[in-house]
Amino acid sequence: MSNIPSELKYVASHEWIRVEGDGTVTIGVTDHAQDLLGDVVFVELPEVGADVATGDESGVVESVKAASDIYAPLSGEVIAINEELEDSPELVNSDPYGDGWFFKLKLSDNDELNELLSAEGYTDLCESEA
């Protein structure tokens, strides 16, 4: 069974969200997602300063197996991207919740946080897809 940390929030498109408490969030893909993708070889991230809305395509993960879109799980401004992924995309596989993070958003609508799944809700979702 994949690792689903209880302190994080999730969306059905297999991204995790860490709510930082200062109006910003950090976003990445879950352990379950990286396992499905296989070895990640490229990550394309949005540009710092870009405004994204919930559900927007905001990047691409290319693994040996397939290309997958990354969707913005929340609306806001991109305030940081993980530049390490350019040279070390394998961090997405080895440390999906840590060094393999994708980007940070400054939220434009805090209410959207209520729409996210808890670890429990995401676990149920993964099991129902299995």
Next chain:
Amino acid sequence: MGSKTALYEKHQEMGAKLVDFGGWDMPIHYGSQVDEHHHVRNTAGMFDVSHMTVVDVTGTDAKEYLRYLLANDVVKLQEKGKALYSGMLNEDGGVIDDLIVYLMTEPGVAGEWFRVVVNCATREKDLRWMSDQTASFDDVALTEQPDLAMVAIQGPKAISLAKQSVNESREKLIDQLSVFQGLESEGWFIARTGYTGEDGLEIMLPEDEVADFWQALADEGVKPCGLGARDTLRLEAGMNLYGADMDETVSPLAANMGWTIAWEPQERIFLGREALQAQKESGVTERLVGLVMETRGVLRSHQKVIVEGVGEGEITSGTFSPTLGCSVAMARVPAGTKDQADVEIRGKRVPVRVVRPSFVRNGKKVFD
């Protein structure tokens, strides 16, 4: 649940992720496909290929039958154990399958026979086709060998590590094998062949002995590798994958298999010959080439290839090349394609270089 090879429990024990492959539960990787790929290029890896179909061809007409069945000519096998790669074509010149055939005896002796290894996904239609074609021969028998397991050990250290995992007589046999030759030793058939572009062995052995052999190899440091790495390795080596790079609708002349067609002697009649001859005379309109993309991104099968002023083609196999650190592909393109093309990736046109379809051999980049 699919069929299981005799190594199924070993795969589980060694942490394999198993997937369905042609009705078999096979390892796709044991953790990281890219690590496994590098291990084969740098040291040695092993693959369970027991799902492949082994058919022995015997009888006094065995040779004449194969000379009719295959586009390549088994008469080229002039030493015991020598192997030949060939297409098996239909009357229209389409590729029913690609295969390896070994001469199992000294050439030309009484009782001369051959061993053919075909793909697993095409097993049933291959066996049916092969059996149908025996009708025009008096004495030829086909015997499938489903109880043989098969392990491929590949990489620059594959042979030396394999030698440490077998008994003395097999060790001696391995020492005397030339490239593309296989010989028998106490019930094992040991061949210096493979599908990775590295030196190595493919060993067919009784199912009940394979788990111990696999463990012995692992103990010597040979890394178990899945079908994922097998695919990236063969693609880097420019080796075709049946069903992706060619099939029954594709001529070998448009699949970089022209070198496997033995046109001489002209009086040899083989299945598909007439159709190929006609294609050659009217001109082959497509060819299989290699593509290299030096920018970020990954080429994938079925992406459209656009050759400015010439026409369009399609990627037949594409992947990220772990050895080169960029994406490579095989593509079927118009015959007039030169050294540049564009590939349509997610709505964008990305320039690629067109090269001969071979990217890595013995660990080294082979195109300019």
